[in-house]
Amino acid sequence: MSRTLTRFGRTRVAALGCALLTAAVACVASHPAPASAAPAVASPETAPGSPGTPQPPTPVFTEDFENRQSALPIRLDDYTGTAGTTYTADPAWLVNCNGWIAAFDDPPGSDPSVAPQVRDCTPATGGPGTPGVTAWNRVRQLSRAIGDLNGSAVPSANHAVSAYTNGSVNSGNPGPDKVEFQTENPVPVTANGRFLTFSVNAAETSCDANHNHALLNYYLVDGTTSIPVTNRPIDPCTSGTEVEPGYFAGTFTGDAPLLFTGTEVGIKMINGQGSGNGNDHSFDDIRLLDVTPQLDKSFDPDRTGVGGSSLLTFTITNTDDLLAKDGWSFTDTLPPGLTLTTPADASTDCPAGTVSADDGGSTISLTGGALSAGQASCTVTARVTSSTAGTYTNDGSNITDSTGVNPPGSADVTFVPPAQGGIGLTKSATPSSFSAAGQVIRYTYHVTNTGDVPLTSVDVVDELAGVSDVSCPRSTLEPGESQDCTATYTITQDDVDRGSVTNVATAQGVPPGATEPLVSAPAEVTVRAVAKPAITIRKSVDPTTYGEVGQLLHYRYQVTNTGNVRLDRITVPDHRPGMSTVRCPQTTLAPGKAMTCTATYRITAADLRAQYVRNSARAQGYPPGSRTPVRSAPSAATAYAQVPVTG
Template sequence: MSRFLAGAAVLALLLGSALLASTPSQAVAERSGGLPAAAGAPEPGEVVFLEDFQNVPAGQARAYQSGAGGRAAYVSAYPGYSGYTYTGSAGWVNGVRCNGVILSQASVTTPAWATTGNANAPQYSCGLDDGVQSWSFGRLLALAMGQQFGGSTGNFVYTSFSECNHTTTDGGTCPAVPAGERDGVLWQTTTPIPLPGPNRYMAFGVDTAALCGAASQNPRYQFAYRVPGAPTWASLGQPVEACSTAQSSSTEHHERTYPLTSATTNGTTWAAFEGQSRTVALNRLSPDEVVKLAGGWLEVKMYNATTATMGNDGAFDNVRALDVTPRLDKAFAPSVVSDGETSTLRLTVTNTDELNAKTDWNLTDRLPGGLRATGVNSTTCLAASGAAGSSAAVTAAAGAEEVVVRGSLAKAQASCTIDVQVKAWDDTLGTGVGVYTNGPDSFTPGTSTPACWDGIAHGLCGLEAPGEATLTVLPVVDLSITKEADVASYAAGEQVVYTVTVSNAASTAAKPVTTAQDVTITDPVPARVTEPTWTCASTGGATCGVAGGTGDVADTVTIPPGGSVVYVVTGRVAADDLDVEDITNVARATPPAELLLPPNPGSPAPAIPFQVVDPGCPPGQGCEASVTTPRAELTVLKSADPEPGRALGRGDVVTYTLTFDHSGTAPVTVDSTDDLRGVLDDARFGTLLDAGGLTVTGPRDDLLRITGTISADTQVVYTVVVKTVERGDNLLRNVVVAGPQPPGPDDPCVPGLCTEHPVRYLHVEKLSADGSVRLGGAEFVLRADDDGAPGAALTTPALTTVAGETGLFVTGGIEAGTYWLEETHAPDGYQLLANAVRFEIGAGGAVTLVEPPADVRSIAVSTTDGVSTISVTDRRAFVMPLVGGRGSAAIWISGGLLLTAAACLVVLRRSTILSPTTSSGRARTGRR
């Protein structure tokens, strides 16, 4: 590959690693080229440098001798994929001795410089002559490396074979190839490698293959590093043993055995070695130490710690430098809390998968505005020294707005955590509702931040920055609802008053409460409670949606902390309700599912929706209060005959019945008062028809007292008779109440407990012409009104003569309405009313004539003691006297007299002026 990231991808493929995905709610760091990993799950380090030696045409080879001009030529002869070039110590880049040769199993053709007699290497041979098969064994190492770690026959390796001097005849020498950091350099970068940033933990790795022999002759690979310009190199850890099976936990060891035949080695010719076998030791090596690099650049080399004489038959591949800086993750647990609750900010430091110790990292995390530490902290991380049993230094006192941590990861420790309890709160506004985001930009140094490895205080030192963690603080409303009835039990016809109170608790620092907006209040009034009305009143800054209404309560209100709304619902149990079941009334308050609030307390930013929390009155579900009222064991109902509202005439009898309904099983005490003060001013007490087994006393002071004990239903029945004279207000109003105290004058007349009968009747009189004498012998009839015309004759009420009174008629109780008065028989010698007279009776008993006919001789209306009288005045009929015999003279005289009388009637006819509105009710008359 041609670029650094391509090399990283190759290594990822070789390692066969899969990066772990995080859970959706977890704020995580992210390694380049991969998915977010879960906090606490180690990942491979990030490859910042990889050399896999694949930048060679297939089937060819490269070495020092591939170019002219010595070492400089070698440097330019092999550029890696990433554009880097390399160098090494003279003996270890000598291809004639099979050192520094880049080849693959497919590199069949041996270069000229690898053959004995080459001009550039007269004494050594990496070739195939004289039974020496070093070239072929190098190809075998490449084959094994490719089959084990990927690449197959096309995999190139870098050899360190150290072939000895030999000639075409037996004999020769094997000069040593030096070892060590200065003269044993197998491979070294010539240009600095850039790192992701300063203050990083770095580790190195390499894949090796070796034909093992004596332990002292096996290759031992040692990494060394320096920052650019440094005068010396620092070795990292101990040399890695290419043939040892006792490797560090971060090293893979494998062995592959090959019969030396053309078939098993992909066509290699083995000559004298044909039929033998060789075992290749394979290792994917990683040192057990990391280095802390303060700067952002790196130089690296690998040298052999074994001096080469015989043996050292090895090769290596995939030289890599890895950024193994631990990853920092942030999360709030829980990530959603109610206002006033605490959450825990968990900082997780996750090691990379080689699990080396990572000491002396630090962080300074500045909390979002409004979020503070409570002083409750804990950690599983080690101190900066990394000493076993120690604990990281965590600085986050109560009220602190930043968290400072300095600590370490132990070797083999996958992760450690720092837990800091936090709480959102604004002292002025008394709330912490908001959204608090703690992300990678919050790491800023403070006064207590320790310096990092480069001598500078950073917000984050030796750690990979995390992603964002968000804490959401939800508003809390604390609604409660109560409901009461003003009676412990109900009775038919009685009033019931319900009181519903909905409150929002007061807000405190320990338990903050938010204003509850758009709270819906419902109270479906039971059907048995009739004609309900309601009012709403508020306290503590609460607001009602409406001041009141009729029917069921349905309102939307706002209740701040400490406020309340109070509904008073008034209704009445129907008078004819004899149901014995309880009456249950249920009211409900439902807070809103969301509130629009600033994203943080006091923020000028546009409001955003927050889910509402109410532990006792869940939004969307609400809370309810109910009151159940049982039926009273004793219910008193009043009825009357005639039925209430019917008009009464004088002398009419009203029968009152008090029904005592016993709904229990045990005897019940009766103590009632029947108030006759509104009756006996217009009537006299008649007869007690039935005491129902109770004691009935009175009437005394116009009150009838009913007392005693009953075990079953019973009735008290009595009568009253309407007075003929000296009445009061012409209204019989009868009220029964419990106990000895009579009702007040302004108490309403409740059906079932109260009856009313108006006393309303009509007098009609027939008067002489001068109005001084009532005339006997007349007869009248009342007719109904038929759309403005006389209708059927009425029998109820009917006009009857008043006993002992001549010419005076009276109706029974007459209802308000329109009627016609017709004279059906006139007194002897008097004329009939020519036409029926139309009149109206008002609710108060007043009579008004409606368009009296023009030929009515005289009609007048008067009112005395609330009773109206229609007076009909008429003249005598004219009668011709009988004089002499029956001759014609008598006839002519009679006719003349009739004509004269008619003329007189025309000229002298008396006119009648009707005036029903005068105080006397009499019509004023006059002559034309």
């Protein structure tokens, strides 16, 4: 719905003057931290050269509210960041103990210097809410809780924006779906097609079942259009961790990045919770994040004979948030002298996207590309060839059109001139499959002199990382002679998780009078993994007896990866009403590894009447590359009511 925001049309001191990733520099709208505090440091932009290894996102814009223009707390709409950035909110979030930029080191509620703040936090006579002095002190504690979360050297000096919903206006109720924070000055965007999302540090108290919780929704603003970058509201109570007794906090990043193609963008946070009963939180460390994937190129082999072929691989690597990224595209135009083979054998293992590569053509493109949530990378491949000897460089300048990917570095391929004679290679592997790390694959390379002159310095080059040196019986082959060379490779857990090991080899030998070796066409072999994903859970409760309403039961869930592949995005749903969220120390388990997750439950009167509490849970996780989870058998735990002793 349409709403006029406080001071939204006001002319400010300066416009935000940072461009989005024009020179890989993040715009930081924050005050330099004091000597006692660690300064905010922006992560570097993703860089080519690490295909398949996710890198951190790039903060494009940050605000830590440390540039307060007064020794005493001020309102959000009176604050100006160091870059001249100003902010606004709905009027309901600028009254009732809301919108104050405060620190624990600010005066306590009993100090007369903060009488205006205490008065703003005081409920109407006879109305609902906490006394103003108490509310103000909890605002200070929330700022310190975020200081604990973000690792401030002096957490009590950390400033955050209050959203405590305690006061006399409308009984402290802000009303649902109102703007709690918004930039007044949009951030210029000069680089086309970036995946952007929004991140906030937030803390909340009053997290019990008797109070309502904040429901934070993030938006990017394109002109007058607000576009959500969260799939569901964020509840700091249930999604955070307890950093101080009764205070839960976390770093909460929008999980639905936007492929943004506009020229400037704003940031907005809306709270879906309209009640002042609870909804007691604070926020800090606003970040606009660039989570654009990285594009890399490689050739395999990177040296082959004229008329032979090399596999050109484009690797699209997610940022380490591993959020879903949909809609990216790129077109690569090969350097002169390099063409696609006929057939081009173009393909992709990305979960979505259309590959275009004409046989014998010079361009490869992918449109509508996607990375699924939790996916580290995917690839696009095509085969290239050349009829002219030389070294060909394919780099970022060959990308003639791209959206939603960072540009690649360079990759070289060399085609050596033809020589008198010929050499051929076939390759095989034993066994034909594997199922566990440590198993050994034996490769056999059958090398043949297919020409009519002898070849010297005969060798086999296999570029698979980790393969042993290739051993050949002889270094010379007469015309028509063959020999079998061998090598071994020990399977790693990454191979099992990946599902296969593919490697390409070439044979080479030097004919009489030549200085460059003659190189065979590449020979490729793939050995597949036999995946056996499995997970188990064992549930227990402590104590095993109870005797009164409100008694707390502590549940432990021992989760074990009993399969042979890594499991990601592990969760333990426990759907018993009243059960807290099950918290696990990690979301990934290697084969054979285990972890203990925890949850709590408070006894009710109905539990006393029932004489026991019994419930079960399952664990689930996703094998690499799978959209279907593997689930454990259920495990149950029972606590019994204590029988009163009579007589």
